[in-house]
Amino acid sequence: MNRCKQGNFESFKKSAALSMEEICREIYQENRDRIRIKKETVAVKNLVKIFNATLALSAKKGFQAMSLRDLCRETGLSMGALYAYFPGKEMLLEIILLQGRRMVKKILDEALASENTSWEKISAAVRTHIYVSEVLHEWFFFSFMEAKNLGKEEQKAAIASELFTEKIFIDLLDAGSAEGIFKIENPVMTASLIKAMLQDWYLKRWKYRKRGISVEEYADFVVNAISKIIRVAEAV
Amino acid sequence: MNRCKQGNFESFKKSAALSMEEICREIYQENRDRIRIKKETVAVKNLVKIFNATLALSAKKGFQAMSLRDLCRETGLSMGALYAYFPGKEMLLEIILLQGRRMVKKILDEALASENTSWEKISAAVRTHIYVSEVLHEWFFFSFMEAKNLGKEEQKAAIASELFTEKIFIDLLDAGSAEGIFKIENPVMTASLIKAMLQDWYLKRWKYRKRGISVEEYADFVVNAISKIIRVAEAV
């Protein structure tokens, strides 16, 4: 309930169980058959290493340019060991993307369920999205950058995910518009604009970091900007 | 003068001499020493082929993943011929990025020079940027996507270019604020927001295409959204 009202990032971070270990445990359990390692503690520990290393290396040079030998160096594992955890480079990419999408969807759904008015829901969705993208920054960046290099099926999933988030905003804008709370000319375009602002946080994080702007300040600014654009009545 | 007042994209396209051929002629003349082809007509014709093919292939799989053999297939040239035009894959990347940045800067500077009030300048800068990114869409996408894979010096240039555009908006917002025309809480953050909207046009073009939104509609929407956020008095 209300993980991030008033923009408390720290409390969000604690209440949302989205550590890398959490994610890797899920991945392990879903892929028990493919993964050749039987002891869960060992497997999860190394999966964390592998995924973190993949995200870090890809952030620097891109997934395609990252070699599995780079990955060996970074994780301390050998080529042979790596192949005990995933069946090939392409699959490694897909597993990371799939699991991340699920996690994000789950958290967004939860955040919305506990809000009431359209404006509260929009505000919560914005804050939650920005906070999640802060915690899982490397994943978000990765996911955006690699989207164009995927196979046909994977690309569809990525697009669906993008449109899913946007649809949440479109529906909320429509609802608030019908209730007469917002004054909006074009809900679809407005939702696109919101998405663009959300994305900027993880695409240009270096910039905001350098300027000393915190996640909470950014979220506040975005919520405020949206309230001006849609002319929400009871905006804080 | 006033290339794109009232958002006339077609007239902008004509007046701005930024065809690929134009760009390639400049590149050829600046790299006469490195390029082994003497006849300008032949050289420029093939440079156009090479750069267009590079942008197209990179859009699909990324520059790193694009092989020079892919490039041969796409251009109809052989490996040997390619190396008569550029000294290596890395340099090809740098040449494309450098020349594009120059072109964009030149056009933006020109567009601003012919406007008067702060709001007119902001509006013109927004429209011009969106229109340029429409004409040179592939270059903009390429430039954004490959930025992280560059060498140290090239990366600095890319960041400088990003901040340069943003600075234009920060200064204009400050100026209008001082004149009492805008009501802005945070010019730096507002400029970031504007940049995010500009970028969305070339990062998510597939989405806008699918929805049948034209460049002009998008530019109108962005200008309008900005006017609401900064509460400009004489906004249309």
Next chain:
DNA sequence: GTCTATAGCCGGATAGAC
């Protein structure tokens, strides 16, 4: 100017030792 042929290297993937 443009081609073909080839050098030399590095990538992903696998087999089999420990």
Next chain:
DNA sequence: GTCTATCCGGCTATAGAC
């Protein structure tokens, strides 16, 4: 479970024919 050794294909780059 993890490692080393190795296969083989594709890559960039260059040399030399036409």
